[in-house]
Amino acid sequence: MDVVSLVISGLGLIVSVYAIRNANDAQTAVKNALALVKLRSDENHYREVLESLLETTKSARDAALRREKNAPAERSRGVREGPDLISLLNVENELNTDMPVIKDTALKTKISQAGKDISKARAANADESNDRDGWKDALAAFQVIIPSREEALRQLQKDGLTLTKQ
Secondary structure (H helix, E strand, O other): OHHHHHHHHHHHHHHHHHHHHHHHHHHHHHHHHHHHHHHHHHHHHHHHHHHHHHHHHHHHHHHHHHHOOOOOHHHHOOOOHHHHHHHHHHHHHHHHHOHHHOOOHHHHHHHHHHHHHHHHHHHHHHOOOOOOOHHHHHHHHHHHHHHHHHHHHHHHHHOOOOOOOO
């Protein structure tokens, strides 16, 4: 009877160790799954912010194309200047508030400098005594910002993320 009891106790111990190991594996699996969900959520947020910034920037670029000094009058006919100025201000605000989203430091520096150029362009537009064409300056900054943001989106795609809207 003692031998049977010892064997049953040994089997019970083995089953207990096996159960604990499987529980730890399950707990680890749950933690890994939650970390993956959070990572995907962060990546989706990053992509959405970049797409939003790109869309806003392209809209401000279109406004700058309408407003530059030597632009044909047909471009700006029927469009008030107020919304165009607001779109330029929106890009400036996004560059100042959403910059932490950009992960690549070289890209971040390039976009930050272009943001400063946008601020100068907006100030030139506000100063009536200035002969400088702030809209043309803004277009020059957009030539840096738009490809940089598109580059960041391509980098996301290269890393295996889908870039379609959900």
